[in-house]
Amino acid sequence: DSGVTQTPKHLITATGQRVTLRCSPRSGDLSVYWYQQSLDQGLQFLIQYYNGEERAKGNILERFSAQQFPDLHSELNLSSLELGDSALYFCASSVGTGTEAFFGQGTRLTVV
Amino acid sequence: AQSVSQHNHHVILSEAASLELGCNYSYGGTVNLFWYVQYPGQHLQLLLKYFSGDPLVKGIKGFEAEFIKSKFSFNLRKPSVQWSDTAEYFCAARTGNQFYFGTGTSLTVIP
Numbered sequence: 644d645s646g647v648t649q650t651p652k653h654l655i656t657a658t659g660q661r662v663t664l665r666c667s668p669r670s671g672d673l674s675v676y677w678y679q680q681s682l683d684q685g686l687q688f689l690i691q692y693y694n695g696e697e698r699a700k701g702n703i704l705e706r707f708s709a710q711q712f713p714d715l716h717s718e719l720n721l722s723s724l725e726l727g728d729s730a731l732y733f734c735a736s737s738v739g740t741g742t743e744a745f746f747g748q749g750t751r752l753t754v755v
Numbered sequence: 756a757q758s759v760s761q762h763n764h765h766v767i768l769s770e771a772a773s774l775e776l777g778c779n780y781s782y783g784g785t786v787n788l789f790w791y792v793q794y795p796g797q798h799l800q801l802l803l804k805y806f807s808g809d810p811l812v813k814g815i816k817g818f819e820a821e822f823i824k825s826k827f828s829f830n831l832r833k834p835s836v837q838w839s840d841t842a843e844y845f846c847a848a849r850t851g852n853q854f855y856f857g858t859g860t861s862l863t864v865i866p
Binding site for chain 2: 688733749
């Protein structure tokens with residue numbers, strides 16, 4: 644158990660819908676990262692937050708947004724979902740900017 | 756932009772064979788390097804990391820990696836693989852705020 648908790652574990656939704664994925668980082672970790680893992684794209688970095696502020700942005704679509712709350716948990720919002728958004732979404736956390744990241748179990752999103 | 760390349764996409768080995776997975780990164784400045792493993796149906800777990808010091812890094816489960824700065828490489832090795840090592844292996848580099856992951860190498864170990 645990495646200490647990073649993601650909910651839900653599985654999510655099935657229809658095209659055009661909006662979903663929210665939640666991540667609770669390890670206790671004491673200030674940084675949260677979101678990744679998308681699909682068979683054809685591999686592991687893609689989406690976005691990073693540090694202590695509530697956005698720190699880095701990767702290949703995140705405009706339909707996607709994220710935030711980190713004062714209690715340090717983070718949410719990834721995916722809207723106007725398309726079939727191609729079906730993937731495993733991982734959250735990772737780290738203490739700061741110079742340490743390794745610990746990954747959660749992921750949320751498997753299926754868009755039908 | 757920083758990038759990480761893993762040369763082998765799929766590797767199939769028999770038990771007790773030696774393993775070496777290649778990883779190259781593109782950044783010329785200070786970089787932290789990692790190898791993660793993802794067992795089937797599970798999340799990524801840290802195998803080992805290199806920040807500084809001895810370029811030969813030992814990790815969990817008998818894995819090790821060697822950082823060769825002149826070659827921008829951080830190859831993963833294990834002298835004798837087991838069936839339980841069947842997994843996806845990801846090399847990652849960290850510069851500043853971002854982690855950059857390779858596309859992964861799928862390892863299948865045949866009993």
